[in-house]
Amino acid sequence: VERLVIVGGDAAGMSAATVARRKRDDLEIIALERGHHTSYSACGIPYWIGGEVSSAEDLVARTPAEFRDKHRIDVRLESEVVGVDPAGCTVIVAGPSGSYELRYDHLMLGTGAVPVVPDLPGVDASGVYGVQTLDDGEAVRAALSSAPSRAVVVGGGYIGLEMAEALVRRGLSVTLLEAAPEVMSTVDPDVGAQVRAAMGGMGIDVRIGEGLRGIESDASGRVRRVVSEGGSYDTDLVVLGLGVRPNTRLAVEAGISTGVKHAISTNRRMRTLSHENIWAGGDCAESFHRVLQRPAHIALGTHANRHGKVAGANLAGGYDTFEGVIGTALTRICDLEIARTGLSSREATEAGFCYEAVTTESTTRAGYLPDAGRITVKLLAERGTGRLLGGQIVGHQGSAKRIDVLATAIWTDLSVMELAEVDLSYAPPFGPVWDPVSIAARRTAAALLS
């Protein structure tokens, strides 16, 4: 019987496993997960920390038992793959009761990403947490039970901002340190500044331009103070939100093809470029970026699920392709919704695009309704062609999901002139008669002509 071995029991790996099972009843499927959970929503961790979600189980989409019983997938927890031998088609597993070798016919790598941990004194102190896995989340929840009063969050990206808000909701005094001149490097600084203002309004002490220098502990090895380039902050706990990098040491050692940031390089069917029977997906793999027209590494659960679905279909003898990414993402911070797609100004410039960037202010409902909120739409369009290159939205309730219109427009290579003509919906509870997206497209088109 043919055997599929999955390395990593989260989004990419388990999507591949279930899709492969659906296509091939005869396949033996073994999923190896070094942690204690499968298929959970890492994106939901801040809501669990913040108290909106009450238990870790709520974040688990499917338990190992469900995979075993419903899909006949042999999920093995606390089982870390420590070696891959592509020539011999085997992996070495360090399991809960010892190491063993496992033969595979098809290998799916869904090893995910690991948090970036700076090489600085004290980062391994007790009380310093990542927020990458459910196990990390459980550690933070446990720390909160001893009623700490102060926290420092290091890093002003999505996860850092979400964690800062979650900790404030739990009653802590929170300082957020960001080394860059503005928070949220995935959006332009003028958009990031709006987010920072909202965080300030919620009582979060946001320090920009202050990189981490070190973490000081007390005699018992417990964190006591964080030292930055701009000051020092007494604290009871530290959350590191400095982003992630592909977890591909295993793949690199095995000679599997890697590219950007050492993420695994695949073709459009998610097959590795180096090995016929090795597939990869999720945070450990590259994705083709449709606007940049080259591989990129973007660690998002949406891509991981798609990657896994594509890999699973193909390794089971079907045909499915991954059509690429355009960097769509969104979040909610305090009472602000923030979203982006395509290229930011920095990315567009680095890629060599000549473009106009136009920012438009509007409202989320008809201006005469009492709870009309503010919405800012920033569009980037290429000179000459007018092609929409990127969009950023920040605003109150009802703002952010409009990003999907911009994503669809970028996906289909629409110009801002064309986008301005699209028959978008209108009713007073949902916007002004010209939707903010239409107004933004029209103004950007006008800027291209002037």
Place this chain on the structure above:
Amino acid sequence: VERLVIVGGDAAGMSAATVARRKRDDLEIIALERGHHTSYSACGIPYWIGGEVSSAEDLVARTPAEFRDKHRIDVRLESEVVGVDPAGCTVIVAGPSGSYELRYDHLMLGTGAVPVVPDLPGVDASGVYGVQTLDDGEAVRAALSSAPSRAVVVGGGYIGLEMAEALVRRGLSVTLLEAAPEVMSTVDPDVGAQVRAAMGGMGIDVRIGEGLRGIESDASGRVRRVVSEGGSYDTDLVVLGLGVRPNTRLAVEAGISTGVKHAISTNRRMRTLSHENIWAGGDCAESFHRVLQRPAHIALGTHANRHGKVAGANLAGGYDTFEGVIGTALTRICDLEIARTGLSSREATEAGFCYEAVTTESTTRAGYLPDAGRITVKLLAERGTGRLLGGQIVGHQGSAKRIDVLATAIWTDLSVMELAEVDLSYAPPFGPVWDPVSIAARRTAAALLS
């Protein structure tokens, strides 16, 4: 000096006037409006009746004085055009102090629509209202001040449903009569049934399959009772929401080109097909329907604004085109959001399309968040090509604006297979990891293949 005469001082007419002014400083512009207001949001009337908006002034985007002072547009209220002579390039105006003739070089017709009033006994009784103009809205507001207790709304389209909700909010007992087997004929009956259920939950007595037979009045001519095909209902006031038809008697009499429902036929620059110097836009004009590939009459403020902008640019010597409609619309009824774009099942069948219609249930937020609401997405895709033909969405907060993604997909001729691959946004507060739109597209694609 060249003179532009505008007939009708609402969205289409005044958009044309302001855009023409922007392009041509030398033009004399006279706008003739038979009512008492210019450029108001008719869509906002139900919110004014319901109390969310406190005064009629809030619904007026620009007053006659603003048009005069800022844009040098000579707005004349209570001035009805009663005749057009295209050969002599004149109109006859019945103004507040008598009739007069007015020469024009360019004529813009923005005469709007008139409510459909059934030819039945009693429909002209006192206490029977339309909700087409601000003057209509004022009459309903005045009626509410005498604390009526019962209302009957005739017609279960957008305006009827919105008015029924508004009147319930004002404390009235409301019965809604709809002659068709289901409310909201612009969506499929299964979607309409969800809306009807929500209205019932709000205490509105919705009667389907009950056409109006007549209205009975007391001796003073005041409405007392409504008689339908299914019963009779005592009432203090009646609101007619039976839709509108193009207000084009004037145009027809003048020999101006008309088409669907006698709406004025124009080319893509909003010039009438019959006269070089006569333009039209808004509810009195046709629009090209991109999916049906023929002219249609869809009375919406969004189109009226676009029509006017295009006509104004062209008549002032510029170049702008109206790129057509796809029937996008949305509303909020009680706690439900409802949206549609493209073709309904009935429209697709009538147009000769062979298609699959697939309904998908999902949530507006990640399922583990406490306030995840329900969302239903129904997609229609053409057999063979997979082209998305139509979409309908009904659900709780955060549902309806997703229609704009479907509208953009239909606009760009995307297939459901392609739509399923688009990089849409995800974060737990905004949806499950596969957006409801993505799931719906994927399932519809699967149905096409099975």
